Amino acid sequence: MKKxxxxxxxxxxxxxxxxxxxxxxxxRLSQLSIMALFLVxxxxxxxxxxxxxxxxxxxxxxxxxxxxxxxxSLAAGHIPQGTAIIGGLIVALFYFVxxxxxxxxxxxxxxLLTDLAFRLRxxxxxxxxxxxxxxxxxLMLLATMVIAFVSGGIAWELVNPVSMFHxxxxxxxxxxxxxxxxxxxxxxxxxxxxxxxxxxxxGAFYSLLGTHSLLRVRADARARCDDCMDCYLVCPEQQxxxxxxxxxxxxxxxxxxxxxxxxxxxxxxxxxxxxxxxxFDRSDSSRSSPNQAxxxxxxx
Amino acid sequence: MSSSLTKPGTGxxxxxxxxxxxxxxxxxxGVTLLSFGxxxxxxxxxxxxxxxxxxxxxxxxxEFAAACFRCGLCVRxxxxxxxxxxxxxxxxxxxxxxxxxxxxxxxMCDDIPCVVACPSGALAPELEDIDQARMGLAxxxxxxxxxxxxxxxxxxxxxxxxxxxxxxxxxxxxxTRTGKHARxxxxxxxxxxxxxxxxxxxxxxxxxxxxxxxxxxxKGELGRHYRxxxxxxxxxGSSLVTPDGEHRYNLPSSKRYDFAGEGLLESGx
Numbered sequence: 001m002k003k004x005x006x007x008x009x010x011x012x013x014x015x016x017x018x019x020x021x022x023x024x025x026x027x028r029l030s031q032l033s034i035m036a037l038f039l040v041x042x043x044x045x046x047x048x049x050x051x052x053x054x055x056x057x058x059x060x061x062x063x064x065x066x067x068x069x070x071x072x073s074l075a076a077g078h079i080p081q082g083t084a085i086i087g088g089l090i091v092a093l094f095y096f097v098x099x100x101x102x103x104x105x106x107x108x109x110x111x112l113l114t115d116l117a118f119r120l121r122x123x124x125x126x127x128x129x130x131x132x133x134x135x136x137x138x139l140m141l142l143a144t145m146v147i148a149f150v151s152g153g154i155a156w157e158l159v160n161p162v163s164m165f166h167x168x169x170x171x172x173x174x175x176x177x178x179x180x181x182x183x184x185x186x187x188x189x190x191x192x193x194x195x196x197x198x199x200x201x202x203g204a205f206y207s208l209l210g211t212h213s214l215l216r217v218r219a220d221a222r223a224r225c226d227d228c229m230d231c232y233l234v235c236p237e238q239q240x241x242x243x244x245x246x247x248x249x250x251x252x253x254x255x256x257x258x259x260x261x262x263x264x265x266x267x268x269x270x271x272x273x274x275x276x277x278x279x280f281d282r283s284d285s286s287r288s289s290p291n292q293a294x295x296x297x298x299x300x
Numbered sequence: 301m302s303s304s305l306t307k308p309g310t311g312x313x314x315x316x317x318x319x320x321x322x323x324x325x326x327x328x329x330g331v332t333l334l335s336f337g338x339x340x341x342x343x344x345x346x347x348x349x350x351x352x353x354x355x356x357x358x359x360x361x362x363e364f365a366a367a368c369f370r371c372g373l374c375v376r377x378x379x380x381x382x383x384x385x386x387x388x389x390x391x392x393x394x395x396x397x398x399x400x401x402x403x404x405x406x407x408m409c410d411d412i413p414c415v416v417a418c419p420s421g422a423l424a425p426e427l428e429d430i431d432q433a434r435m436g437l438a439x440x441x442x443x444x445x446x447x448x449x450x451x452x453x454x455x456x457x458x459x460x461x462x463x464x465x466x467x468x469x470x471x472x473x474x475x476t477r478t479g480k481h482a483r484x485x486x487x488x489x490x491x492x493x494x495x496x497x498x499x500x501x502x503x504x505x506x507x508x509x510x511x512x513x514x515x516x517x518x519k520g521e522l523g524r525h526y527r528x529x530x531x532x533x534x535x536x537g538s539s540l541v542t543p544d545g546e547h548r549y550n551l552p553s554s555k556r557y558d559f560a561g562e563g564l565l566e567s568g569x
Contacts, residue, residue: 041376054395055371055419063419069369073420076366081421084369136327143335147342153365155342158394163370167385167395171372174387174394 007233008268015270023263030106038170053107053166054157055087063087066163068205072156075148092209098261100210104196104203105236105262109165113180114196117187118236130191134239134258137204144201161195162202193236207257217259217266218277219244219252225273231265241265245273253279342393349391350513352398353436353497355383356406357415357427361516367422370395377417380407401497401512406435408462408496431463436495437518438468438488438510446509451475451483457499457510458486466492468499486510490519 011020065087144156240256386392447454470484
């Protein structure tokens with residue numbers, strides 16, 4: 001493998017290692033510190049957040065509840081009480097602003113595992129021909145609702161790796177590591193970005209939640225793009241890049257709800273094509289050609 | 301579809317449609333099979349192991365599966381570390397709270413912090429008096445091995461019961477082994493037992509003779525349309541059915557019958 005062939009090499013050379021890993025580092029920091037906040041209670045007796053990702057109480061005042069769980073509970077025929085509803089609204093509002101799938105890349109512990117599987121897969125040069133459509137996750141989302149309705153219980157929680165991983169770290173895993181191992185191996189050998197990018201109904205739910213989210217990655221400087229493909233290689237949802245990056249008549253905003261706002265494309269782009277911004281175009285730059293969009297005056 | 305395939309010019313569109321339908325069919329089949337598995341597993345996990353007891357105020361098992369968020373706030377709220385969240389493979393629905401009375405029983409806090417902490421209502425906030433909790437029901441399962449049944453005065457389950465003399469009483473019966481002593485049988489009263497499990501926890505035997513079981517297993521129930529005649533009579537002040545006629549014994553004139561006077565008597569007595 002040629003040294004300059006790995007994605008981000010050029011960015012490191014031009015911007016320095018730290019700048020080329022800025023968002024990745026921040027993201028890991030976010031994932032780990034959220035885990036740490038949950039853990040200092042049971043480990044050190046300092047209770048900042050009690051509970052787990054399903055539902056929690058911060059500093060004994062702020063309730064947070066997974067809105068997806070509330071929907072499943074409703075489908076199963078239970079109307080959760082006020083605290084849960086308030087907690088769910090707060091979470092829903094938050095992700096409505098920062099992008100639903102920011103949960104996946106900035107909070108969810110399974111992401112650490114699947115990112116690792118992806119790194120390993122790339123490093124070992126593994127290829128597999130499994131063609132799993134990305135919309136399968138929405139079928140999964142639908143299925144979880146249907147099982148909740150039919151079985152009269154939140155059945156998805158019996159096997160949900162996301163909550164199981166998080167709960168396992170805080171309350172003890174049991175056999176949950178088997179499911180996590182299965183996901184790791186699936187991502188490593190069977191399907192590239194298989195779980196998070198194709199199957200996970202939690203991510204599917206949050207993508208719907210963030211369909212109109214305010215915070216977006218923008219490719220305002222897309223005219224600078226030299227087609228090095230580094231962003232495609234690191235992006236967990238490659239299909240979201242093209243419309244913003246290459247569509248001459250479309251907005252430079254990555255509008256797909258499946259973008260996880262991980263910011264890795266910003267990191268690895270040596271030419272600083274991408275940046276975080278809001279979904280709305282200030283001027284009429286959405287109509288302008290890529291050449292105009294690249295001019296410094298419109299680059300936000 | 302096969303007929304349209306033969307038309308020239310439509311082949312390409314048909315191909316992509318076929319591919320799409322095939323792909324959709326495949327993933328939908330996979331998802332359906334998976335859901336089927338999860339559904340079956342959820343049915344199976346709805347049957348709790350008999351030694352797993354839910355926290356106070358827990359809704360019926362069926363509703364509980366729909367209501368519990370598996371967040372563990374009740375576990376954290378419990379000052380006695382009684383509760384635990386079920387792990388995958390535990391037999392109890394994964395992530396839901398339970399306790400094992402033999403290990404750590406419920407101490408029946410007056411302020412019921414676990415119920416207060418529950419965000420979803422799976423532990424019903426309507427429960428304000430812990431004495432009204434019905435986590436399970438204690439049953440003297442193996443009375444032959446109970447020390448009291450053998451005529452000893454162990455009495456531990458009775459003594460530790462938070463509702464002593466209401467939930468557990470000692471009922472005297474003759475000790476036929478010695479012929480002259482009484483046996484003090486621990487007797488559980490379902491109308492007062494909260495299912496806290498302190499009796500099971502403290503039973504001195506190697507294996508507890510008295511155990512707390514989920515209500516579904518332990519509790520008998522009269523058909524809803526049945527009434528206890530004597531209770532209804534007392535409530536109403538008089539019999540609700542046609543009163544019994546005065547009983548006649550058709551005895552010879554020299555005899556009469558009086559129960560309290562010890563039965564069959566001579567007329568003159």
